[in-house]
Amino acid sequence: MSIAEVDTQPVIDAAEPPAHRLEQRVYRELCRGGGVAYSAVVVRRLPNGVCLEGVVRGDSGSFDPSRSALSVPGVREVLNHLVHCDGASGTYTR
Numbered sequence: 001m002s003i004a005e006v007d008t009q010p011v012i013d014a015a016e017p018p019a020h021r022l023e024q025r026v027y028r029e030l031c032r033g034g035g036v037a038y039s040a041v042v043v044r045r046l047p048n049g050v051c052l053e054g055v056v057r058g059d060s061g062s063f064d065p066s067r068s069a070l071s072v073p074g075v076r077e078v079l080n081h082l083v084h085c086d087g088a089s090g091t092y093t094r
Helices: 021-031 065-070
Strands: 003-006 009-012 036-046 049-058 077-085
Touching (some): 021 036, 036 077, 049 065, 065 077
Antiparallel strands (some): 003 009, 036 049
């Protein structure tokens, strides 16, 4: 959120969404993806987008978390640090 000081009173830019709204929208969009479950997911705001961290479990073959996050207005860049756990073999991949 951009804040400018004017006579020691903070002025909040009305064009910016309240804190965490963008992160919440991205998280909700990720949860709409079928065939996968998330564990300990963290969505962090970056200057041009978000960073995704956590564990994805299930068949993510047809679901792209980055594309899903990019569909949220205001997200222009995604750093995908999610770790995929294949349920069948129990192996983890980045």
